[in-house]
Amino acid sequence: PLWLFCAGGGGGGQSHVSQVGPAFIVLSLPTSAPVAPRLTLALCSLPVQYLQMKWPLLDVPSSATVKDTRSPSPAHLSNKVPVVQHPHHMHPLTPLITYSNDHFSPGSPPTHLSPEIDPKTGIPRPPHPSELSPYYPLSPGAVGQIPHPLGKHIHSICPSVIVCFHLLHSLVSSRFSPHMVAPAHPGLPTSGIPHPAIVSPIVKQEPAPPSLSPAVSAKSPVTVKKEEEKKPHVKKPLNAFMLYMKEMRAKVVAECTLKESAAINQILGRKWHNLSREEQAKYYELARKERQLHSQLYPTWSARDNYGKKKKRKREKQLSQAQSQQQIQEAEGALASKSKKPCIQYLPPEKPCDSPASSHSSTLDSPATPSTALASPAAPAATHSEQAQPLSLTTKPETRAQLALHSAAFLSAKAAASSSSQMGSQPPLLSRPLPLGTMPAALLTSPPSFPATLHAHQALPMLQAQPLSLVTKSAH
DNA sequence: CTCCCTTTGAAGGGT
DNA sequence: ACCCTTCAAAGGGAG
Secondary structure: OHHHHHOOHHHOOEEEEEEEOOEEEEEEEOOOOOOOOHHHHHHHOOOHHHHHHHHHHHOOOOHHHOOOOOOOOHHHHOOOHHHHOOOOOOOOOHHHOOOOOOOOOOOOOOHHHOOOEOOOOOOEOOOOHHHOOOOOOOOHHHHHHOOOOOHHHHHOOOHHHHHHHHHHHHHHOOOOOHHHHOOOOOOOOOOOOOOOOOOOOOOOOOOOOHHHOHHHHOOOHHHHHHHHHHOOOOOOOOOHHHHHHHHHHHHHHHHOOOOOHHHHHHHHHHHHHHOOHHHHHHHHHHHHHHHHHHHHHOOOOOHHHHOOOOOOOHHHHHHHHHHHHHHHHHOHHHOHHHOOOOHHHHOOOOOOOOOOOHHHHHHHOOOOOOOHHHHOOOOOOOOOHHHHOOOOOOOHHHHHHHHHHHHHHHHHHHHHOHHHHHHHHOOHHHHOOOOOOOOOHHHHOOOOOOOHHHHHHHOHHHHHOOOHHHHHHHHO
């Protein structure tokens, strides 16, 4: 079996695609090599360490060596190095650093990698390996922080091939090597959607701290404290919307002339609400896996750990915001005019930035349309025209002020509507994948719960087409 | 250089 | 149970 890999790549071998479950494994074989069904099993018995070492022998630059005959996704089909390769100016490992690898021990294979049922959660493994968390490439941090001479080669390999090694290893399951699995690239699309953060989602904020080297383990009581200070910052797992933003940001930026993230995020927020239930479900599912994986990697981690590590003045600022919000609330009439930055500024009409879902958004976004409630499952159902009316795309203070204006009515309604809270708080789509149109009438007609901005956005396509003045007026 | 802005969702703490 | 706050990403803008 070892020879199979050695023969690959530039050696004039013949590429052979062998299927292992839903994934494909690409092998390079001499033309005369017999490809028996049991070949796969033989490969599975390969020591992981060996696979690592032979990995580069697949000879990445030779695109003919690496094939994925399965995925229709362009990203999948692409063997081009740039798809998964990182810019030369950055360390090939750094982009994968998302979380620290504190809890990631090569010697202790995570049980969640078992191919069938996750013994810990009882949740069946996803049918397709590409559904393995792409943003959490099975402890990306581990790879990023463990020097790997082959890192660059690994990253240059077609994601599909990498994924197949996930699977392969899952089958072997005798030893877990982050070196090997980590190459499941963060950019690996799970739904055929190219990941905008393929190359560098995390570089900026999570450069591999040099203190993470194994040398750290030799510590004195004095350094312990310093270590705690320098303790790798384990970030929160991304929620569904964050995952969506990561994926779509590049596209939006490309389509628009805007570059400010605040503006982009507004657009993304709208697009998010314009997504169909099914589309959003993908991200909720992904986020759920993220959290799952995160909790497995960092069992002791708590969101509390990161409190106060970001901004110091935030609370102060928000307090002042709340104050101004009250003022605005008192001066109801001046709501729209007080907006710091009219969002229309971020959302010029006739933009190509309109959601691709805008085709169906005409119905989805219609305030009176019941299916609107389904468009944002995580968020409470929005069915009443009153929500769509009062709010425009607003900056935060304004939004909050308006929210306050209407919250009283909402709250009273909300109290009577337990069903709506079910919708809002539950990890939405997963547990209840109700297709459009199948929502019980009780839910469809239930009053919305709090975050009224959500509902406001659903009226945006209509508002957006109007000049700023109209938008402002509609805010009243 | 640091923080703000802006979005949604998750989580923790307080009431 | 509910509300509030913080943080996750991103990068231009502002101080």
